[in-house]
Amino acid sequence: MKAVELTENIYWVGGIDWDLRNFHGYSTQRGSTYNAYLIIDEKVTLIDTVKDYLYDEMIERISSVIDPTEIDYVVSNHVEMDHSGGLPELMELIPEATVFTSPKGKAGLKAHYKKDWNFSVVKSNQSLDLGQRSLQFVLTPMVHWPDNMVAYLPEDKILFSNDAFGQHIASSERFDDQLAYDVIMEEASKYYANIVLPYSGQVERILPTVEELDLEIVAPSHGVVWRNHIAEILEQYEKWANNQTEEKAVIVYDTMWDSTKKIAETLGGTFAAQGVSTRMMSLDANHISDIMTEVLTAKYICVGSPTLNNNLLPSVASFLTYLKGLAPKNRYGLAFGSYGWGGQSVDQIEEVLEEIGFELLEQIKYQYIPDGEKLKEEVAEKLDESNE
Numbered sequence: 127m128k129a130v131e132l133t134e135n136i137y138w139v140g141g142i143d144w145d146l147r148n149f150h151g152y153s154t155q156r157g158s159t160y161n162a163y164l165i166i167d168e169k170v171t172l173i174d175t176v177k178d179y180l181y182d183e184m185i186e187r188i189s190s191v192i193d194p195t196e197i198d199y200v201v202s203n204h205v206e207m208d209h210s211g212g213l214p215e216l217m218e219l220i221p222e223a224t225v226f227t228s229p230k231g232k233a234g235l236k237a238h239y240k241k242d243w244n245f246s247v248v249k250s251n252q253s254l255d256l257g258q259r260s261l262q263f264v265l266t267p268m269v270h271w272p273d274n275m276v277a278y279l280p281e282d283k284i285l286f287s288n289d290a291f292g293q294h295i296a297s298s299e300r301f302d303d304q305l306a307y308d309v310i311m312e313e314a315s316k317y318y319a320n321i322v323l324p325y326s327g328q329v330e331r332i333l334p335t336v337e338e339l340d341l342e343i344v345a346p347s348h349g350v351v352w353r354n355h356i357a358e359i360l361e362q363y364e365k366w367a368n369n370q371t372e373e374k375a376v377i378v379y380d381t382m383w384d385s386t387k388k389i390a391e392t393l394g395g396t397f398a399a400q401g402v403s404t405r406m407m408s409l410d411a412n413h414i415s416d417i418m419t420e421v422l423t424a425k426y427i428c429v430g431s432p433t434l435n436n437n438l439l440p441s442v443a444s445f446l447t448y449l450k451g452l453a454p455k456n457r458y459g460l461a462f463g464s465y466g467w468g469g470q471s472v473d474q475i476e477e478v479l480e481e482i483g484f485e486l487l488e489q490i491k492y493q494y495i496p497d498g499e500k501l502k503e504e505v506a507e508k509l510d511e512s513n514e
């Protein structure tokens with residue numbers, strides 16, 4: 127396995143996780159990569175590592191261009207183990223190397239690995255001389271953990287952005303002009319919706335700094351490297367971070383005897399008839415992380431469950447827990463469902479949607495089996511009232 131040249135003397139030396147299908151609850155149907163980057167200069171520098179089980183792959187790629195024991199500096203942009211997992215074994219190989227990281231990065235690495243490596247703690251805007259090149263660090267707390275930082279290489283106009291701008295894609299192609307644009311953007315939006323979304327406020331604050339940089343390459347820690355579509359991904363991040371939505375309704379539901387499904391279908395038909403782009407997303411047929419990709423740009427989030435034992439169906443409760451954690455903003459929420467007697471589910475959904483901060487549309491609730499025509503009229507009436 128070989129290193130891939132980004133530009134002269136700068137290489138991708140990461141690992142490809144072809145079989146990854148579950149990233150703590152996020153369904154990664156295209157696998158992923160953990161991107162480590164090697165800069166060969168007077169000080170040989172490695173930026174981030176890989177998950178521990180891909181350490182040998184990373185070393186093989188490094189070895190294709192230089193003896194790994196020649197590494198002087200390791201930059202740890204992020205403690206999370208998909209990027210630091212290879213560090214303990216690497217540091218056994220290069221115990222004299224200096225590890226550059228943020229203050230919280232040092233604390234996090236020590237808490238994870240219980241090692242006292244030669245740490246050098248960096249601040250925002252601090253520059254590190256590598257010889258012909260330099261790295262400028264910018265601390266980016268909560269994009270994605272408190273320790274996160276990014277590194278900019280002004281001489282080659284490369285931003286090593288770590289989790290930001292990533293996509294979970296396993297491929298032999300390394301650049302954004304080598305894979306289908308729609309696939310890359312779909313995975314970038316899924317990644318934002320499922321990982322970055324709760325930290326949109328922090329992204330909004332850091333984006334102006336990124337936009338001021340002279341950029342020819344944006345090298346994230348997952349997926350392909352951006353060199354052709356940098357403007358497009360920055361524009362998307364601005365929209366997503368601002369919680370900009372489209373006239374789009376996502377209808378998420380589970381059902382027992384198809385009554386809640388009937389309400390869902392009627393809701394979907396009514397939104398579509400009003401010219402609202404509609405996505406029907408049964409929890410039986412869709413993974414919650416794919417639903418979140420649609421939620422990312424949807425103005426209306428409708429959630430339906432019948433009442434089971436005075437509660438929601440567990441699948442709906444699980445989705446609501448996930449949605450609440452990811453906390454999209456500036457949305458309308460609508461709760462719906464059927465019931466036999468207790469009928470608590472719809473109020474329980476509303477409670478969560480309200481907690482997230484959604485503006486509530488009038489709920490839709492039916493006992494036993496809804497009457498088709500009557501249901502259509504009532505749903506249309508309620509949506510009309512909500513739009514007034």
Ligand code: FEO
Nearest residue numbers: 206208270289347
């Ligand atoms: Fe890809 Fe937050 O680690």
